[in-house]
Amino acid sequence: MSPFSPLFMNEIRSLGLKDVGFDVPLAPISRWKIGGDADIVVCPHSTTEVAQVVQLCKAHDVALFVMGDGSNMLIDSKGFRGVVMKIGAPMSKIEISGTRVTCGAGIWVPYMAKCLANAGLTGLEHVVGIPGTLGGLVLMNGGSQRKGVGSHVRRVTCVLPDSSIRDYTQEELGYSYRHSALQGAGVVITEVELVLANGDVSQIRRDQIDIMASRRKKFPKNLPNCGSTFLSNPAMYETVGPPGKAIEDAGLKGVALGGAQISPLHANFIVNRGNATSDDVLALIAYTRQTVFERTGYKMDCEARFLTETGEERPAHEFTDADRFDASLLDALISRVND
Ligand SMILES: Cc1cc2nc3c(=O)[nH]c(=O)nc-3n(C[C@H](O)[C@H](O)[C@H](O)COP(=O)(O)OP(=O)(O)OC[C@H]3O[C@@H](n4cnc5c(N)ncnc54)[C@H](O)[C@@H]3O)c2cc1C
Structure with a gap:
């Protein structure tokens, strides 16, 4: 009913x-x-x-x-x-005028990157392998090679929670590493204007091919995953390295809890081995975070976000409180999988 x-x-x-x-x-x-x-x-x-x-x-x-x-x-x-x-395919138009590009928020990012390459526009080659929509990318300030899409955003059109429509400028969006002021604001991004620079079509294509080849080598592709689970933290990066290295050094590569597993290929990816539940993933996040904290003194925050049944939505680590996911109890549930 x-x-x-x-x-x-x-x-x-x-x-x-x-x-x-x-x-x-x-x-x-x-x-x-x-x-x-x-x-x-x-x-x-x-x-x-x-x-x-x-x-x-x-x-x-x-x-x-x-x-x-x-x-x-x-x-x-x-x-x-x-x-x-x-927000997807029905809102995915792309219009290119000189170095200005206007896209519907639902455009598939790898497709947009190919259109930019064909038009000889440079600056966003690094997003070519990111499997999401432009709306998600703009909200997350997503990117690769330690870059974010935010530096090329000129205007973002949003529907606000009171259903009015408003444009934001880049300055208003407060972009920093994997962060924008739109996160948690309850807005719907519907259109984005980007500004790029003129470049050489064949060079842009070559760069994109290199980026794709390097991603294919590094990232698991056979089992469902959400890309990097944990965010890189600059202080931890300096002393310990990126999250993947910290997790691997803690001996957690390949460990599994229920149907969720730390990828044997890249330790910052959690893969679904077929029957994982959201609790399996949250428990594995809690266990990984606590184990790395005990070794390094750094608590890693999540890039991946969790949506609850009642509509709360925040970075996934915010739902892994110790009362629910006690690390010593989780120890008993952890197993090691060889593949
Ligand atoms: C294999 C793999 C590799 C990845 N590699 C990278 C990488 O290299 N770099 C990187 O940054 N990310 C990477 N990711 C993560 C992900 O692809 C990006 O964060 C992407 O930008 C999310 O887009 P999405 O459309 O899937 O958003 P969703 O996952 O659907 O949503 C993410 C957030 O954006 C919000 N959102 C989505 N669309 C809108 C909208 N139109 N208006 C308002 N809010 C919206 C959602 O509410 C949610 O808070 C990877 C993921 C996978 C699976």
């Missing part, structure tokens, strides 16, 4: 959205392949549709979660009681 009022259900149906589903399993649309059912999933086709759904959810006090490709999200195995708004 629907947890929502008949009035809400009537109103959401009467919006006439092209893409709306009820009781939708989230595991297939998240990169970790973990997550129960969402009550409702909508895929808007325009900023106007986004604003209509935001307004309706607010008026009926229904939880709303905005998702791109789910490539940085751990979703509760209990599912999500509310509306998931998936």
Whole structure:
């Protein structure tokens, strides 16, 4: 039975959205392949549709979660009681005018990087292998080679929690390493304007091919994962190294808890061996964080974010309190897997 009022259900149906589903399993649309059912999933086709759904959810006090490709999200195995708004292909236009590029927030980042290369625009080669949408990338200030997309963002159009539409400038977005002021602000990014520089098409393509080749060697690709689990911390980087090295030095490469495993290929990746639950991943994060802390004195924070059944969404380590995930009890659950 629907947890929502008949009035809400009537109103959401009467919006006439092209893409709306009820009781939708989230595991297939998240990169970790973990997550129960969402009550409702909508895929808007325009900023106007986004604003209509935001307004309706607010008026009926229904939880709303905005998702791109789910490539940085751990979703509760209990599912999500509310509306998931998936910004994807229907909002993925790209317009290039000189060195200015305007994209819908749902554009697939590797495809955007190829369009930039074809247009001879340089600056964002480093995002070519990041499997997510531009909205997620802009929110996370994602990138590789210690760079972030934020340095090329000129304007971001968002629908605010009160359903009004507002443009943000780069200065207002407070970009720092894997951080933007939009995180936790409850906004929906619908469009992004980027500024790049003119470059040489063949050089840009060569650089992208090199980046892809190096990523293919380093990162696990056969088992579902969410990329880097933990964030690099500059002080820890100087003395201990990046999270992957700290985890490997702690002897944790390959260890498993339930269906979740520290990747034997890259220790900062947690892979789903087939039947992992969100609790398996959270427990493995808690265990890894505590073990590395005991060895190095650094508590690693997560880049991956967790969405609870009731709509709380924050970096995953914030859900690994010691009461629930006591490291000495977890010891008994840890196993070593050879492959
Ligand atoms: C194999 C693999 C490799 C990866 N490598 C990298 C890497 O090199 N560098 C890197 O930075 N990341 C990497 N990631 C992580 C991930 O791809 C990025 O964080 C990506 O930018 C997330 O985009 P998404 O669309 O999947 O966002 P999601 O995972 O769906 O969401 C992430 C956050 O963004 C929010 N969000 C998404 N879209 C919108 C929107 N339109 N408006 C408002 N909020 C929104 C969500 O609410 C959530 O808080 C990797 C992931 C994988 C699986």
